Amino acid sequence: MATAPIIDPKGPIILAERNLMFSATAIMMIVILPAFLMTALFIWRYRGTNRKARYTPDLAYFWPVEVVVWGVPAAIILWLGIHLWHNTYELDPYNAINPSVKPLRVDVIAQDWKWLFIYPEQDIAVVNELVFPAGRPLSLKITSDTVMNSFMIQALGGQIFAMAGMQTRLHLLADEPGKFWGRNVQYSGAGFSDQQFRAIATTNEDFDAWVEKVRGAEEKLDTATYEKLLKPSQKVPVTYYSDYELNLFDTIIAKYAHNDADLTPSSETAEPAQ
């Protein structure tokens, strides 16, 4: 399931992130290639035994060189800085991808050592499998009910931390149906290596069918089941819950809050619960 997103990006976010990387690499070649060439050339030309090469032991300053070595990198960084600024705003993981399309909302909870996905509009919950329609933006709210984690489906885009008592956000979009690989990439303890999940982009019909399937599951994620699930465990198989405790996501965040004053929502940083 692992693909190299720089060769084969599966969505617009990763494509933009990759293109930024390519253009930055290309522009930096303006200084990197001369550095390589000069190194090779000077090693050969000015080797001590080559008595034909000019030798000027006191050449210690020449102002045009200074202008070039400060000026050219500075110009490149200026170019890069503008692109950096622009792209960081464009690709802010908190940004909705296409405001005209209603995204699929999923609330994500990191646990030791698995991922719980809650679909508030479908009233279902799933462990270690994230299914969503291709072509429709995915709007994730992410928190942790354990140590700090980092959520990533690299084929679709970058990662964001999951932290207890806080929520972060991530927006992704898959161009076409496909199976991707998602996981925690922030070391979180003994079960870290296996803390992964399947991310499956489907057609709209398949998605509806899948939701129906989960709704038919016997288990419901009530408080007792949640507490049991929360206990550290590894290689947990995909589990479907046809219903879940109301406001589960907010309850989990509020568990770690201690002061009502901190519950004011903020649009800028990792937000506390609302």
Add this chain to the structure above:
Amino acid sequence: MEILGRFTIDSLPFYSVIAASGAGVTVLGGLLVVGVITWFGAWRYVWTEWLTSLDHKKIGIMYIMVALVMLLRGFVDAAMMRSQQAIAFNSDGYLPPSHFDQIFSSHGTIMIFFMAMPFMAGLINLIMPQQIGSRDVAFPFMNSISLWITTAGAGLVLISLVIGRFSTAGWTGYPPYSGVEFTPGVGVDYWIWAVLISGIGSTMSGINFVATIVKCRAPGMYMFRLPLFTWTVFVTAALMIFAFPALTVACTMLMLDRTLDMHFFTNGMGGNMMNYINIFWLWGHPEVYILVLPAFGVFSEVVAIFSQKRLFAYLSLVFATMAIAFLSFTVWLHHFFTMGSSAKVNSFFGTMTSIIAVPTGVKVFDWLMTMFRGRIIFKPPMLYMLGFLVLFVIGGLSGVLLALPPVDYVVHNTTFLVAHFHNVIIPGVVFGYLAGYMMWFPKAFGFKLNEKWGAWSFWCWTIGFILAFMPLYVLGFLGMPRRMEHYEIAAWQPHLIVAAVGAFIIFLGIVCMAIQLIVSLRDREELVDMTGDPWNGRSLEWATSSPAAPYNFAVIPDVKGLDAFWQMKAEGIAYKQPDHYEDITLPRNSSLGLMIGVLGGVFGFAMIWWIWWLAILSMGVIAVLIIIRACDDHTNFVMPASEVKAIEDAWFAKIAKAPRNEMEDDPGFAGFPAPEGTA
């Protein structure tokens, strides 16, 4: 209250064969050192000439010995990780997570705190006072304390192999994982106390180096005549003074969380792990420059000496160094772009980060311009310099990519990041220190290192590095997170096997260094450095004998410009014996530094194991020792002029016998400084 705190018999490493053998090797290694010293009946020599010495050169050498021992230990960790990952496809490999996680934590901790930092402090101690024409550092006794408490920190990491376990929280110790709720036990406490204790040593070293450069320069050695190595030391030491307190604060707060049940960084109860991460990197990013700037300084010396040419754009290099130091405090947030900060915050820190590429690029081109129209001699230090130039540029490229927040989102926490920082630390920091080690070795011991084995070590390190880390860049694009104990993705394995081969070739590089040392010891008569100036050097450390006399300079030199010693040689005033000598005041040996170091280690151990009586006792004795030292009015001794004369006479007799400078034999040699040819 238990007399041994929370120590039980289960704390011994019999839980796994591998852990028990690691403990066995550590204990045997210690016993072997003790045995060898006893066998040669050398305890008195070791005690009076080394352990209690306040001579900056000997302290420097001991720092480097600590660094080399810890390099071996850190490398063993690396080899275990690489071999585990090479085989752990759809299998558990040979290391369980509980052990693997200790290994990556100790590898990072050791390499940063107990390999790179002591190596740097060692080179600085050995060379910087000689470069500025001083007889010692400003505070020789504090220097000794710095050495021994750094060693105590290293000792705690080694002891954790034998008694208890080490941290599994990585070298950065991020809470809440490193909190007591998720990792009880002594592991994280070992990490905290090793880092805290050695961090205080580093802060004191920073103070010492700044004071030395400000107050102890020879007459005429104005700031803008300092050799570039000393300039980088000055800037680095200032960074140490400003940055290390942040680490001390972060670790102390984490310690309070763990030991006294406080809630600075816990989940809930008002704790917030984001504060730790900010404070930690407020130290952590400048730390990167603390390590690499002195290496840049070494490269600046190496490139001028072995291109047989003046350093190009000295002022530019100095200002670039200052710019990097200033900027290093404005970029810490790039270590966690993925924490959910706003685009505003991320783009500011991203931009600041990429700006650092400008002064760094300037340095690269100024070094290249130093080679331009030079006569390059490919001695091992210069080989390391050239390897650095090529490889470091790649590390810079990946660094700028990581500075772009949208790119960082994709490859943060993956092996791309691991590849990046090894790509700057190995060619940048390690190659720099190794170049310094091979260039300045004769200054420390009076004979040169074998050049053939030095060259072999360079090729092994370089090829090994490329094989070990270039695949990690690729693996980052394939989504491989760092710190994976096993994996299920077949596409990763070939890259990990190549990386393991690379690690093995680096091992050969270390073996070459060991052989180089042994061979050179054997051939020390042939390799002897008669003049004290084996490379036709430029700065004042080459004006002293090799090894330098306890006082470095019998007569403090009068500095008239940049490249002070080169100028003295050009004007024909080098190697002129004065008519008479004066008495020289030098620091007397003191065992208190060593004792404070040992007690600092005991204190740390007691705090780790909650042996409160021992903690109070050791801290009390440290306080008493410091008071005793403060009341001591006889901390110096006077070396009479006659003794100085005897030492100097012997050296001048040796120089008179040296028929020619050892560099003259090199086919690339371009000539000695000529009177008119200097600025």
